[in-house]
Amino acid sequence: MPEQNNSNLHAMKVTCSNCTLRELCLPIGLNREELSQLDAVIRQSRRFRRGDYLFRSGEPFKSLFAIRTGFFKTCMSSQDGREQVTGFHMSGELLGMDGISANVHGCDAIALEDSEVCELPFSRMQCLSREIPSLQHHFYRLMSREIVRDQSIMLLLGNMKAEERLAAFLLNVSQRLATRGFAANDFILRMSREEIGSFLGLKLETVSRTLSKFQQQGWITVDHKHIQLVQPEALKALISGCTHAHQHA
Amino acid sequence: MPEQNNSNLHAMKVTCSNCTLRELCLPIGLNREELSQLDAVIRQSRRFRRGDYLFRSGEPFKSLFAIRTGFFKTCMSSQDGREQVTGFHMSGELLGMDGISANVHGCDAIALEDSEVCELPFSRMQCLSREIPSLQHHFYRLMSREIVRDQSIMLLLGNMKAEERLAAFLLNVSQRLATRGFAANDFILRMSREEIGSFLGLKLETVSRTLSKFQQQGWITVDHKHIQLVQPEALKALISGCTHAHQHA
DNA sequence: CAAGAAGCTTGACGTTGGTCAAAGCGGGGT
DNA sequence: ACCCCGCTTTGACCAACGTCAAGCTTCTTG
Known part of the structure; x- marks a missing residue:
């Protein structure tokens, strides 16, 4: 394994450089040292096959998940079995933010194709974001963007x-x-x-x-x-x- | 003005003690000193009359707003004039979180009855939350809760x-x-x-x-x-x- | 206080999208 | 290569909700 020291940070940079023009899922305006701190927090990425659950509604919330490659849906189901898909998610997007409020995931996340995902343990991200202001701000922006997205879907469904x-x-x-x-x-x-x-x-x-x-x-x-x-x-x-x-x- | 030193922090505590049983909009698990830091950031509360705009879609985003008393609606309107109400908001709730992502408010907030609101300048809250971990966490939870709320409305509108x-x-x-x-x-x-x-x-x-x-x-x-x-x-x-x-x- | 405006209720009718059904197609697995 | 199952398409019919309209009540404003 000669590439062992090619940390997943670098892998992430490669992934993210595919998504120029767009704000990236995480590494934004960080210096060299901050990047290595972030690198230490991100768990090695995991692979998922079509149909796999990334997490399920009701499971304890521990981490956010950044999609490196692939495609996911998130959905909620009601007691009588009706299913509501709440979103489709592509590379660079962050999943699981709805779990923060109650420490429990609020929806299911399911891979719609074979995918690769970075796990970001939330408590460690929280600590880190205290030390790196731009990271904190970026997190707030990502969550806010999710709110904006949801509201534009409400407009779609309502009107x-x-x-x-x-x-x-x-x-x-x-x-x-x-x-x-x-x-x-x-x-x-x-x-x-x-x-x-x-x-x-x-x-x-x-x-x-x-x-x-x-x-x-x-x-x-x-x-x-x-x-x-x-x-x-x-x-x-x-x-x-x-x-x-x-x-x- | 003999009550001048009755800072709005105290007023806020009074308001919030009306909402026991429930997580409050902000002061949660803070010690004396932290409370006074928070107090310094919160601008004196402002009054709004029925029909007044708290903020409008498109305006620059500078602050979040905590409702002390009263009742608001938030809504988006489309180019051809259709209006979608995205929420009704009561005392203790925080408005404006959708503005963080683009530094611009994404909806209108309108008082449905005479109301009183605290303004929380966001950049200062951000700094403060770096110093007070529980405040930071509370903010994340509030934003996450908004996401959960929006998604349950999507379920309502979709199913x-x-x-x-x-x-x-x-x-x-x-x-x-x-x-x-x-x-x-x-x-x-x-x-x-x-x-x-x-x-x-x-x-x-x-x-x-x-x-x-x-x-x-x-x-x-x-x-x-x-x-x-x-x-x-x-x-x-x-x-x-x-x-x-x-x-x- | 008067008058107008805005909001609410109710009815008749129309349209959109849901329901049920049948048939075609395609892909994955053995 | 074949078969089966799940996905998709399309049609006929129907119900829920929207539209239009009229009349009423309650607030607002001069």
């Missing part, structure tokens, strides 16, 4: 029609892929129609029908999970008007 | 029918009032039918009709904004099943 929801969803996926350096207008969905529907507050048949409708309009092509945005402007036009007024584009 | 939403809403208001020492089953709503509808993803007519239906069932009485829960168990029965499976009672 938008099926077509608007689907258009917003496709554009959101597109934009996040683009941020990570992938093609914006040609991608593979990692989740099923049912999961999309659950996330958007629609039934899977409605998702399917709406995708077909978009295809008939010539706005997108649909080949099972392979989606191409042919006229993304058409989708944008559909949701212009129902997006947040003070979008600081 | 529940009109009757279930209304029942969940009434029980939520009831429980929060009880926490603050008010009657749980006899209260005045501070918001209009339209605002309730916006929050729940329903039209005001549906809210009105559903309240009437509950009244006909004998579960509640409705006299304009005056609500009495006659058979809260009936409402609970309605939403049992569609609430989060891992509710830690």
Whole structure:
């Protein structure tokens, strides 16, 4: 193992350098020493296979998890079995922040493809962030961003029609892929129609029908999970008007 | 002004002692000196009249706001004027956390009755929380709780029918009032039918009709904004099943 | 105090999206 | 390579909720 001293910090830097243009999940504006402190806290990354649980609702909360590669969904289920997908999560995103409040995870996190995840023991991050102000601030920002994200989903679920929801969803996926350096207008969905529907507050048949409708309009092509945005402007036009007024584009 | 040295810290303690049983908005497990440090940071509380804006979407974010007395709504509006109420907020709750991520407020906060609010300059709170670990942890917990709250609203908007939403809403208001020492089953709503509808993803007519239906069932009485829960168990029965499976009672 | 505005209730009707059903397709596992 | 199961598509029908409208009550403001 000649690369043993290639600490996971370096691995993380490599991962994160894939996500330029975008604020990274953690290492931001830290000096050399601070980085090595952070490095000491991050546990070696773990691999997950499609379908694996990263954590489950009700489990004791100990750590946050940073996705290095892969794709996850988070979901809550109700007593009678209805499932609500609360988010889809890609590389560079941080999972588990809802567990801090009660020291218990509040949702399930499930890998939708084979993935790699860094574990960040929260109590140690908390100590470290006391010593490194920019880290503390970054944490606050990440949590705040999660709040903003959730609220924009509330707006989607509360105000938008099926077509608007689907258009917003496709554009959101597109934009996040683009941020990570992938093609914006040609991608593979990692989740099923049912999961999309659950996330958007629609039934899977409605998702399917709406995708077909978009295809008939010539706005997108649909080949099972392979989606191409042919006229993304058409989708944008559909949701212009129902997006947040003070979008600081 | 003989009470000048009655610092607003003391006023805050008085306010907060009204909310026993419940985690308070800020002073939690701090010693004497820490309290006085906190006191130095909290700006004198300000009064707001019904209809006043505490902050507006798009304004620069500088402070969080703790409600001492009164009642607020937060809402986002879309470009074509649709409004989504994202929450109703009572004494002891903290507003503005969505502004941290982009240094800009992401929603409007509007007083629904005459209210009194403490301003907490965020940068100073951040410094202070570095010195007082329990304060830092408390902040993380408050933000996490907001995330949990938003996600349970997503579950409501994504999965529940009109009757279930209304029942969940009434029980939520009831429980929060009880926490603050008010009657749980006899209260005045501070918001209009339209605002309730916006929050729940329903039209005001549906809210009105559903309240009437509950009244006909004998579960509640409705006299304009005056609500009495006659058979809260009936409402609970309605939403049992569609609430989060891992509710830690 | 009067008058207008805003909020609430209720009814009739329409539309969206949910439900149920059937059939096609595709991929993973043996 | 084959088979089976799960995912997807599509259609027909239906229910829940939205829309439109009218009339009423309660606040607000001059």
